[in-house]
Amino acid sequence: MSIHPLPPPREPIGLGRVPVGRWFLIIGAAAGVAFVAGGAIVMTMTAEAVRLNPRPDVAAQLDRLIVALIVLFAVLLVCGVGLWVMVRYAVLRPIDQLTEQVRTVAAGDFDHDLHVDRPAELAELSSHIDSMRARIVSAWRVAADQTEELRRSNGELEQFAYVASHDLQEPLRKVASFTQMLEQRYGSQLDERAKQYIHYAVDGAKRMQLLINDLLDFSRVGRVTGEKTAIESGKALDTALENLSATIDDTGATVTRDELPRLYGNPLQLTQLFQNLIENAVKFRSEEPPRIHIGVARSGDMWEFSCADNGIGVEPKYADRIFLIFQRLHARDVYPGTGIGLALCRKIVEYHGGQLWLDGNAESRGATFRWTIPATGDER
């Protein structure tokens, strides 16, 4: 079980700073002094009265008074001592015991029982605290078990996606290449319809290859290409732009940027992130040549990046849907794609401890995506 170090106890205020035991000593000492002084004064006064040779019946009364006072003082003394013993053993000790037990639980031993048998009020209080402890511990254990189970099944799913997409590549490559060979070798013997069927088969196999490659990238985030280092995010953007240079030249796109910070992250994944967002910005362009701006601003202990374009934009009602895997808003023959890009981007950003979303209130006419990445403190 993990537990943070115990926080220091809260400071009591005002007269509450003096412990009950000390209050008892102070009041007891004052009562003792008053008791001794009172006794001495009464003794002196009766001695004075006896010295005045009082009448025999008055002297007898004085004797009785002295006896009564001695008995009264003795009873008071016994009561005082009894009270002290009672407070010490019936209140202060059990409170100390309970405090010690609660401290042990608070320090991380959540199975430690909390119990004192007396006095009745403290016994009741300790049994309530103990049942509270038991309920919290059992709820916490259930939650911990479920988290562990989720982590395990998530790991299994990731493993499955990885193995499936990895192992499917080889047979698929075979299907694609042999269908192509069929067309090349026996094309002359086939009629138009057979050629069309072969064309569909090759097209399907190629599309599946794209899907499987994207799925493989998706399942790799945080598993295979995981290590993070201090990197210049501007360099990741440069690499992404290099990879996209052909598309950017073809479409006449311009990409501008703010000065990008140093980050703690995975270079390959951050390149994939920029690349997917810029690729989308170019792909979903309007009639104008694409203009894309990569911005960044500090927001608390996070960097907030943005990728704004002047393309066709996304209707706000689809702001969540577009991040789901395989979810696309357009037919494949209008805008090609597998629908994994944004899901991959979100997984990358979350792996880096940030969030990615579509900005519904952005000023630019096209789409603006924003994402956060924790700042490390030594950037720029």
Ligand SMILES: Nc1ncnc2c1ncn2[C@@H]1O[C@H](COP(=O)(O)OP(=O)(O)O)[C@@H](O)[C@H]1O
């Ligand atoms: N910059 C953008 N402008 C307009 N629509 C976008 C943009 N980026 C993403 N989208 C929408 O989100 C969907 C999902 O994007 P993505 O996951 O990258 O899949 P793909 O690019 O393969 O279609 C896209 O099909 C598109 O409808």
Ligand SMILES: [Mg+2]
């Ligand atoms: Mg995409």
